[in-house]
Structure formats: C-alpha cells, structure tokens
Amino acid sequence: MNYTYILRCADDTLYCGWTNHLEKRLIAHNQGKGAKYTKARRPVVLAYWEEYSTKEEAMRREAAIKKLSRKDKLKLMGEI
Template sequence: MKETDKQNQHQGNYTYIVKCSDETLYTGWTNNLKKRLEAHNSGKGAKYTKNRRPVELVYFEEYDTKQEAMKREYAIKQLSRQKKLALIRSHQSIF
C-alpha cells in the first residue's frame, strides 16, 4: 500500500474554524476535514454557513477521539471573537 493511501485511510477528529464570506467565524468538529469544507461550501454544511459562502479554513486541531474534538469545539465557541482571532493568528504558520 502506498504511503498516500495509508494517510487517506487515517480518520482523525478535527476541531476547526472557518471564516465566512461576511468575515464571521464558525467553529465545528468533523472526522473528515476535506469533506466537511466541501459540504460547507456547497451549502450542505451547517445552517449558519449556508448563506455565508464561501468559507475558508483558517484554523484546525486534530484529536484522537470524537469526544476530545467536541469538547474543544465547545471551549472555542465560548471564546470571544478577539480570542478566537488571537488563536488563529498564533497558528497561522501551519498554512
């Protein structure tokens, strides 16, 4: 099996932030980041992002379990916009 095939089989759990077309931020979690971004941008993602397309991935974290990702999603959602922006800025070197 090729290395890229092995990487594609790995299903992590991700907490992510997208920037919407109206400059608002949306935080969510998924076990397939690429598919989730495609869903957001096709209007089949969250109700919040449906009318705020296109969205752009600006931040993500990977976790071993769904529970960890969901817990982190909740914690990020409790942050102010300014603290979310600071979190994004502190990790922009990953993009």
C-alpha cells in the same frame, strides 16, 4: 482522526465545529450543505484546525472554542 476547526465565512463571520473528515466538511460548507446559517455566507475558508485522536477530545475542544470571544478566536488563529 477527529478535528476541531474554525471557518471564516465570506461575510467575515467565524464558524467552529468538529468533524472526523475535515476535507469533506469544508467542501460541504462551500456547497451550502453545512450548518443552516453558513448557506448564505459561502464561500468559507479553513482558518484554523486542531487534530485529536478521539471524538470526545474534539467535541470538548469545540465547546471551549465556542465559548471564546471573536477576539480570542482571532488570537487562536494567529491573526492578532
């Protein structure tokens, strides 16, 4: 499976991406091995995720999520 996800960093920023192994990605982010700008924002929590059968679908959805405003991301996560 492939996943699109949104992580909430300790400083309340949101980070989205895609992966084919969600659990490993979350562990890596919490160990500071994720994207370079999440290293100072540990720990992170998984705030939202979607599952896709292909990498291409997950990547397309990631691109769409990245274009959303913070408010729209919070709506997607069910926090507004």
